[in-house]
Amino acid sequence: MPRKVGFLGPSGTYSEEIALSLYRESEARLEPFSAIDAAIRAVAAGEVDESIVPVENSLEGSVNITLDTLAHDVDLYITKEVVLPVRHSLLTKKDGNENIAVIVSHPQALAQCRKTLGKLYPQAKLQPVESTAEAARIVAAGDGRYASVGSAKAAEIYGLKVLAGDIQDNIANSTRFISLERQAARQVQGKCKTSLVCQINGLRPGSLYNILQEFAAREVNLTRIESRPARTGLGLYIFFLDIEGSTAESNIADAVKAIEEKCLWYKNLGSYPVYHTGK
Numbered sequence: 470m471p472r473k474v475g476f477l478g479p480s481g482t483y484s485e486e487i488a489l490s491l492y493r494e495s496e497a498r499l500e501p502f503s504a505i506d507a508a509i510r511a512v513a514a515g516e517v518d519e520s521i522v523p524v525e526n527s528l529e530g531s532v533n534i535t536l537d538t539l540a541h542d543v544d545l546y547i548t549k550e551v552v553l554p555v556r557h558s559l560l561t562k563k564d565g566n567e568n569i570a571v572i573v574s575h576p577q578a579l580a581q582c583r584k585t586l587g588k589l590y591p592q593a594k595l596q597p598v599e600s601t602a603e604a605a606r607i608v609a610a611g612d613g614r615y616a617s618v619g620s621a622k623a624a625e626i627y628g629l630k631v632l633a634g635d636i637q638d639n640i641a642n643s644t645r646f647i648s649l650e651r652q653a654a655r656q657v658q659g660k661c662k663t664s665l666v667c668q669i670n671g672l673r674p675g676s677l678y679n680i681l682q683e684f685a686a687r688e689v690n691l692t693r694i695e696s697r698p699a700r701t702g703l704g705l706y707i708f709f710l711d712i713e714g715s716t717a718e719s720n721i722a723d724a725v726k727a728i729e730e731k732c733l734w735y736k737n738l739g740s741y742p743v744y745h746t747g748k
Contacts, residue, residue, distance in 0.1 A: 472497045475508045475520035481602035481623035484508075487551050487646045488521050490746050504599050506538045512649050513543040525645040525693075526555075528638065529580045531709075536697055539649075539738065540666050540707055546739035547664055549648035553746050557582055557637045559589070560605055560629040561616045567632070569593050573604040574618035577644075582618050584638045590616075605629060653739040662692065663712040663721060664738040667728065668699055671706065683727040684712070687720040707734070715740035 474492060476484040478501020488499050500517050502508035508520040524535045539545065557578060561569070569590050572579070576597040579586070586595065593616070598604050604617035609627040616632065617623075624631050669676040684691045693711035716722045717740070729735045 471495065472519065473500055473517040474498070475500045475502055475511050475517040477505050477508055477522055477600050478502055479600070479602045479606060481605055481620065481626040482600045483553060483555060483620060483644065484521050484523065484600075484646060485602070486620065486622065487553060487746070490551070491521075491549070491648070503603070505532065505534050506542070509535070509538045509543060509545070509649060512545055512651060515651075519548065519648050519650045521551075521646055521648050523577070523644050524647045526577055526581065527641060527643045529577050531695055532577065533697065535647075536666075536695075536709060540697065540709075540736065541700060544736075545649045545651060546653040547647045547741045548650045548652075548654040548739065549741055550662060550743045551646045551648075551746055552744070553644050553646060555581070555637065555642045555644050556620075556635055557618050557642075558621050558624065558631045559586075559616055559633040559636050560608060560619055560624045560627075561632045562608060562611065562613050563628065563630045564613065568614065569616045570614040571596050572616045572618065573598050573607050575599065575601050575604065578604075578618045581642055582636045582638060585636045586618075589633065589636075602626070647741075654741045657715045657717065657740045657742055660743045661715045661740055662743055663715055663725065663740040665710045665712070665725065665728065666707055666736045666738060667710070667732040668705075668707045668734040669732055671704070677708075679731060680708075680728055683724045683731075687724045689714070689721055689724045 474497045511517045512520045523532045573596045601619035605623040605627040608615045608617045690713040695709045696706040699705040699707045
């Protein structure tokens with residue numbers, strides 16, 4: 470029976486592109502969701518076997534709704550990471566004009582193209598919506614004064630024309646997507662990561678140093694650290710940590726155990742393989 474795989478919909482998003490790169494049509498039934506947190510919660514509720522959502526962009530940083538939902542609202546594991554080079558296009562109706570009044574897209578996509586859009590259409594209002602594909606659908610149903618930021622694939626799906634290609638502000642624009650499941654990845658081989666989220670005693674001097682030294686002492690490479698509000702009081706934070714390697718390696722397993730013992734609150738999001746897809 471095919472797996473049910475959720476993604477940020479509708480059809481034509483980069484999340485769907487990742488899902489299609491991971492599974493053949495016979496292997497999975499793709500289920501679109503209107504919001505990132507809805508796709509994540511669907512996994513926790515058992516509505517789908519896994520969901521694929523964005524977690525970080527090289528230009529605009531983390532996707533906070535993904536981090537916050539993972540930390541506070543569900544108990545899930547990251548089982549895959551896929552890095553996608555993102556090439557945005559400006560999409561319009563085929564019978565539209567170039568007197569564009571409104572440009573719609575996901576907030577991250579708009580931010581990744583902010584300078585370019587400001588030069589091309591300084592008069593246009595930027596309007597955030599839930600996904601790049603939802604933006605394309607809005608343009609297709611609009612009056613010709615709307616344009617969207619999205620993929621060339623979305624243009625094909627919704628019958629739009631590509632008014633301008635490669636409009637991202639930086640050619641190195643890439644997004645990390647993660648696959649979330651109720652069970653941790655069984656086998657982790659090759660290039661991989663381990664992700665943790667924890668809260669430390671921020672009132673005690675050197676608390677963060679005491680956590681970080683556990684990595685340094687064991688020669689474990691910490692590839693990312695980011696704070697988010699703990700939601701328990703102003704000035705209180707949790708930390709997301711990405712580690713190069715998996716807990717199958719003894720030094721990483723020892724570091725993770727030591728960190729757990731020092732934290733007020735801790736969650737292991739799992740070890741998982743990392744893939745790159747070229748465009």
